[in-house]
Amino acid sequence: MKKIYLLLLSILLIIPMSVKADMSAPYIEPYEATVSNPDGAIYYNMAYSDKQYLYKEDKLAYGKKIKIDYEEKINNDYYGSYFDENKNRNYYIKLSDIIRINKKYTYDESDYKKAKDGIVLYPNGIVMKSGPSAAFDDVAVVPGNTKLELKQTKDIEYNDSGWYLTTYKGKTGFVCELEGAIGYELAEENNGALFTSTDLDIKNEEGDTIEVIPANTLIEKNNKKYDLDAWSRSYYIEYNGVKGYISYLDLASENLGKLNVLYDNIKLYEKGVDTSKVLVKSLPKNEELDAYYSSCDWGSCIYYVKYKDNYGWILKTYIDDETETVEFKESGDVKPLIKKEENKKEEKEDSNEEEVIEVNTLTNREIVIYSVGGAIILALTMIVIIMLVNKKKNSKVNNNYIKDESNHIEEDLKESSVIEDQDDDNNDNTEEDDGTM
Amino acid sequence: MNLRYFPLYMLKFLIITIIIEIIFAFILGLRKKELLNVVLVNILTNPLVVSITVYVNITYGLYYRKITLIILEVLTIIIEAFIYKKYIKNKNSIRLAILLNLASFFVGELINYL
Numbered sequence: 001m002k003k004i005y006l007l008l009l010s011i012l013l014i015i016p017m018s019v020k021a022d023m024s025a026p027y028i029e030p031y032e033a034t035v036s037n038p039d040g041a042i043y044y045n046m047a048y049s050d051k052q053y054l055y056k057e058d059k060l061a062y063g064k065k066i067k068i069d070y071e072e073k074i075n076n077d078y079y080g081s082y083f084d085e086n087k088n089r090n091y092y093i094k095l096s097d098i099i100r101i102n103k104k105y106t107y108d109e110s111d112y113k114k115a116k117d118g119i120v121l122y123p124n125g126i127v128m129k130s131g132p133s134a135a136f137d138d139v140a141v142v143p144g145n146t147k148l149e150l151k152q153t154k155d156i157e158y159n160d161s162g163w164y165l166t167t168y169k170g171k172t173g174f175v176c177e178l179e180g181a182i183g184y185e186l187a188e189e190n191n192g193a194l195f196t197s198t199d200l201d202i203k204n205e206e207g208d209t210i211e212v213i214p215a216n217t218l219i220e221k222n223n224k225k226y227d228l229d230a231w232s233r234s235y236y237i238e239y240n241g242v243k244g245y246i247s248y249l250d251l252a253s254e255n256l257g258k259l260n261v262l263y264d265n266i267k268l269y270e271k272g273v274d275t276s277k278v279l280v281k282s283l284p285k286n287e288e289l290d291a292y293y294s295s296c297d298w299g300s301c302i303y304y305v306k307y308k309d310n311y312g313w314i315l316k317t318y319i320d321d322e323t324e325t326v327e328f329k330e331s332g333d334v335k336p337l338i339k340k341e342e343n344k345k346e347e348k349e350d351s352n353e354e355e356v357i358e359v360n361t362l363t364n365r366e367i368v369i370y371s372v373g374g375a376i377i378l379a380l381t382m383i384v385i386i387m388l389v390n391k392k393k394n395s396k397v398n399n400n401y402i403k404d405e406s407n408h409i410e411e412d413l414k415e416s417s418v419i420e421d422q423d424d425d426n427n428d429n430t431e432e433d434d435g436t437m
Numbered sequence: 438m439n440l441r442y443f444p445l446y447m448l449k450f451l452i453i454t455i456i457i458e459i460i461f462a463f464i465l466g467l468r469k470k471e472l473l474n475v476v477l478v479n480i481l482t483n484p485l486v487v488s489i490t491v492y493v494n495i496t497y498g499l500y501y502r503k504i505t506l507i508i509l510e511v512l513t514i515i516i517e518a519f520i521y522k523k524y525i526k527n528k529n530s531i532r533l534a535i536l537l538n539l540a541s542f543f544v545g546e547l548i549n550y551l
Contacts, residue, residue, distance in 0.1 A: 375484035382481035
């Protein structure tokens with residue numbers, strides 16, 4: 001009885017710990033939604049081969065009700081996952097095609113702190129929502145070029161959902177920075193001149209190419225540039241009167257210095273690492289080149305250099321994963337860069353609307369699957385550890401038991417020897433008594 | 438919950454479960470060396486329950502998540518009872534496993550509700 005009271009008391013004491021957790025298992029709260037796109041909403045199937053792909057499966061009719069189990073961000077677009085009972089599987093649907101039913105997002109503004117200042121980049125503006133999801137109601141339309149103060153909850157350091165709380169003309173709601181909707185002025189130290197390593201498309205918010213910047217073109221420092229969300233790997237720029245988005249993977253930043261060629265057969269390319277366009281087949285070993293721009297991604301770097309009268313790109317590679325083929329030396333006396341003639345623009349074919357969307361990043365589902373695998377390995381390891389720990393404990397207990405037993409035996413022997421001596425003494429006394437009598 | 442940080446959530450749940458179960462195990466009279474077994478058993482079972490349940494949630498929905506959770510909790514009790522019976526000097530290992538798991542389950546649900 002006493003233990004039960006102690007148990008109940010412990011439950012009451014633990015409540016003030018204010019720790020939020022679900023000991024049984026966490027769950028993602030689902031919600032009811034309806035298709036709000038008058039043309040219907042495409043739903044996708046996730047397929048796994050060498051990569052993950054979303055395949056168009058079919059369309060849900062306008063007004064169709066579904067239950068979204070959880071949301072997932074795939075290639076900078078938000079999708080909701082729902083379970084189709086007829087087909088007995090999960091499908092993905094764009095959140096922009098559905099609207100949440102009877103929803104009201106409650107929050108306390110005092111829980112939010114300023115994260116950053118941004119500017120709306122979409123010319124037609126962006127929609128402010130009543131909650132941090134495309135499935136919530138519209139609050140207002142924030143026009144293009146509007147500057148916003150973006151807030152996020154205080155308990156997180158990094159907001160990877162892309163949704164921020166903001167206020168526009170007295171109305172408070174949530175806006176999403178994803179897909180280049182909101183841009184951020186680059187800090188002075190990051191706002192240097194850029195150099196294109198290849199023909200670079202400038203795209204509008206719908207992904208259509210509106211202009212092409214030729215390879216080896218300098219984007220001056222004073223060209224306006226905006227950084228975007230962490231997932232986009234793009235900038236928003238204004239170049240020769242054209243505004244749009246460019247991939248920064250194909251951009252090199254200014255980095256003057258001398259580059260030393262350490263091995264034979266290092267090639268000089270015309271455009272980045274486009275191996276079809278070689279200017280010099282083999283640069284001389286130990287040649288020192290004037291380097292002007294560099295672009296690095298995951299340890300792989302390309303450098304824009306001058307060799308004799310040729311300007312082009314060389315790639316830093318590794319031999320045996322350790323030894324670099326070129327070595328960058330920071331030093332002065334680099335000859336000024338002479339701009340090359342602009343290359344002719346290549347015509348780009350219009351691409352049809354893709355029904356297949358390639359998933360490039362690790363998805364939430366993959367993370368969970370890997371976690372299950374990790375938990376299985378951990379469980380198997382723990383079985384072994386439990387057996388080993390208790391084996392040690394048992395052998396210790398056995399050794400102690402044996403010691404105790406031997407001590408008891410010794411004591412018994414001593415006692416019995418003492419008793420025998422006493423008996424012998426008694427016998428002797430008895431015999432003496434008999435003698436005297 | 439942001440699934441991007443799911444492994445961190447798993448670690449958090451595990452630590453809190455262990456704390457709660459140790460407290461209750463101590464109250465129930467388990468000694469220090471027996472408490473170590475309680476910790477190890479929870480490291481064995483808790484991540485599996487959490488990860489499998491979430492996987493079922495995101496693949497098949499909330500309804501199947503509940504069924505999976507019940508099945509996994511029962512299996513957890515059976516496994517823990519087996520280990521307690523083998524390595525802990527306790528007359529009723531099943532009762533011990535049930536009590537400890539119920540404690541962490543209900544305390545967790547109560548805290549989550551609050």
